[in-house]
Amino acid sequence: MSQPRLFLGIETVGTGTHPASWRRTDSGAEDLFTAGYWTAVISSAEKLGFDAVFLPDSFGIQSGGAAVTRGRLDAVAIAARTAPLTRRVGLIPQVPVTHTEPFHTSKAVTALDFASLGRAGWEVSVSTTDVEAKAFGRKEAQDPTSLWHEADEAIEVVTRLWDSWEDGAEIRDVPTGRFIDRDRLHYIDFAGDNFSVKGPSITPRSPQGQPVVAVRADTPESTGVAVRRADIIRISAPDLPTAAARRVALRAAIGAEGRDPDTVQILLDLPVHLAYSADAALSEVRELDRWAPDHPPLGPELFHHVGTAAALDDLLAQITRSGDVDGVVLRPLALHAALAELTTHRTGDAPATTATLRERLGLSRPLSRYATTGAAL
Numbered sequence: 001m002s003q004p005r006l007f008l009g010i011e012t013v014g015t016g017t018h019p020a021s022w023r024r025t026d027s028g029a030e031d032l033f034t035a036g037y038w039t040a041v042i043s044s045a046e047k048l049g050f051d052a053v054f055l056p057d058s059f060g061i062q063s064g065g066a067a068v069t070r071g072r073l074d075a076v077a078i079a080a081r082t083a084p085l086t087r088r089v090g091l092i093p094q095v096p097v098t099h100t101e102p103f104h105t106s107k108a109v110t111a112l113d114f115a116s117l118g119r120a121g122w123e124v125s126v127s128t129t130d131v132e133a134k135a136f137g138r139k140e141a142q143d144p145t146s147l148w149h150e151a152d153e154a155i156e157v158v159t160r161l162w163d164s165w166e167d168g169a170e171i172r173d174v175p176t177g178r179f180i181d182r183d184r185l186h187y188i189d190f191a192g193d194n195f196s197v198k199g200p201s202i203t204p205r206s207p208q209g210q211p212v213v214a215v216r217a218d219t220p221e222s223t224g225v226a227v228r229r230a231d232i233i234r235i236s237a238p239d240l241p242t243a244a245a246r247r248v249a250l251r252a253a254i255g256a257e258g259r260d261p262d263t264v265q266i267l268l269d270l271p272v273h274l275a276y277s278a279d280a281a282l283s284e285v286r287e288l289d290r291w292a293p294d295h296p297p298l299g300p301e302l303f304h305h306v307g308t309a310a311a312l313d314d315l316l317a318q319i320t321r322s323g324d325v326d327g328v329v330l331r332p333l334a335l336h337a338a339l340a341e342l343t344t345h346r347t348g349d350a351p352a353t354t355a356t357l358r359e360r361l362g363l364s365r366p367l368s369r370y371a372t373t374g375a376a377l
Contacts, residue, residue, distance in 0.1 A: 006320040007265055007327025007361065009052040009092075010045050012038075017271060018333040019068040020291035026336050029069060035081050038073070042082040044339045045089055048346060051360050052090030054123060054214070054329060055079055059096055059132040067292065076108045083116040090357035092121035092214055092232075098147060099127055099136045102157035102195060109211050110162065110203045118207030118356030121232070122158075123214040124225070126151055148221035153192040155213060155229045160188040162210050163368040164200030186370040208358045209365045216269075217250065227253040227264075231363060234329060236269045238301050243268050244324035265361050267327040268319070271304040273334060274341035278307040288333060298333075309345035 011017070015027040022029035031037040045053050057075035062068050075093030083091060091112065095105050105122070113120035126147040127133070133141045142150070169184035188199035214232035217223040226233045233250060237243035251261035273288075275281035285306055289297045298304050305312050319328060332338035358365060 006316060007051050007267060008049070008316070009054055009090075009267060009327065009329040010050045011054040011056065011269075011329055011331045012041055012045070012335060013056050013331070014069050014072065015336070016334040016338075017331045018273075018285075018288045018292065019062070019064055019295050020288045021334040022069045023288075023291050024334055024337065026340065027334065028336050032069060033071070033073060038078045039082050039085055041335065041339065042078075042089065042091075043085060044343065046086045048339070048342050050089055051327070052092050052121065052357065053079075055091070055093040056123075056125075057094040057096065058125070059099060059127050059135055060129050061131075064292075064294075076112060079112050079120070080115055083112060083119070086116070086119075087354075088119075090119045090121055090212070090360065091116055092123050092212065092357075094123040094125045096125045096127045096132075097151045097154040098142070099132065099138070100154075102154045103161065103197060103201075105154070106158045106161040106201055107203050109158070110201070110206045113206035113208055113211045117354075118358070120206070120208065121212035121214055121357055123216070123234075124151055124155060124229075125216075126222075144219060144221045148219075148225050150194045151222075152225045152229065153190075153194050155225070156192070157188070157190050157195050157197050159210060159213070159229075160190060160369070161197070161199055161201040162205065163370055164188050165203075165205040166368045166371045167205055167209070170204050184371075186368075205368065208356050209368070210358075212357050212361065212363070223250075223253075226250075227259075228257050231264060231358075231361065233264060233266045234269055235266060235325075237303050239303055240319065240322060240324045243303065244322070247325055263363060265326040267329050268303070268325040269331055270328050271298060271302060271331045271333060272312060272338060273306045273332065274309050274312065274338045276308065276341070278311065281306045281308070284337070285333065309341045313345070 015021040015029050021027055042053050055075035055078055062070050079091040079093045109120055109122045130141045164186045166184035169180050171178055171181050185200045190197045212231045215226035215230040216234040217226040235246050247266045250266055254261045254264050273281050273285050275284055305315055
């Protein structure tokens with residue numbers, strides 16, 4: 001019996017998740033705020049066979065002053081720029097909901113799904129700091145319960161807007177001058193504690209119908225939203241048995257919400273640093289830590305891999321055989337070093353495919369919740 005396939009993602013945080021990664025001579029930090037940097041990174045990820053690229057974002061600037069790279073390009077803009085240059089890899093930018101109207105989030109992710117021909121996702125995040133709140137000046141920083149209640153409502157609004165155009169709503173009948181079938185457009189009429197949205201969207205239904213929603217379950221509040229709303233749940237753990245236990249608990253919670261646990265993929269975050277030998281990798285991580293003494297080093301509280309690309313392949317094969325999680329998201333400490341080692345280790349490009357991100361996750365394309373006629377295309 002063949003083993004299930006492991007969904008493999010990579011998170012691209014600037015020059016890497018380690019705040020001192022920009023100091024490496026191979027970091028490419030001088031090009032970090034150019035389109036070319038990101039098109040090269042994401043194209044490399046696609047050639048290496050990654051199923052999806054996760055693109056972090058925030059309204060806040062990184063702490064650390066001159067010791068760290070500060071600032072970032074908009075994650076949706078990066079994904080949109082790279083969408084026409086890629087054919088296979090999923091593109092999952094973070095869009096913080098705390099200071100963003102869900103109507104705008106809906107349009108942005110729908111447009112990305114069109115640009116990528118069905119490879120778009122949305123990782124939901126919240127804004128926790130006073131600095132971010134003051135940048136908008138509309139409200140004070142919120143507590144976790146309020147933040148994630150607002151996020152829960154935002155996801156509901158966004159997904160309703162994605163459904164507000166049925167499939168086939170665009171008829172484009174030139175002889176009669178009719179562009180849309182008005183009977184296939186729907187008001188969403190949402191009224192909650194944080195948003196009141198009538199709808200419908202101004203953007204037609206995208207190739208996936210519902211782009212993939214991801215939530216990182218790293219607090220009780222975010223976990224509650226994840227089990228109710230997410231297609232992808234990201235977790236961290238100190239070891240594989242703990243990850244397996246978390247997956248069992250999450251699947252039970254998903255079922256308790258009336259959802260099918262098999263429609264939700266649970267992915268384990270895996271910090272990695274790769275080099276030509278295990279000793280070299282360990283030495284390079286120690287150097288990164290010396291450059292950033294205030295940054296907590298990798299420890300046993302977080303499952304990670306520091307070593308060669310070949311050893312990483314062995315670890316991923318072990319995870320696949322165990323079935324402990326549905327997939328892994330690599331979080332390279334030094335992004336270019338990881339991509340370079342993986343490129344050296346693996347030969348040939350990933351096979352071409354036209355699958356949507358939903359299809360790659362084994363998810364069907366849903367019918368609009370407002371549909372009264374026809375079927376999903």
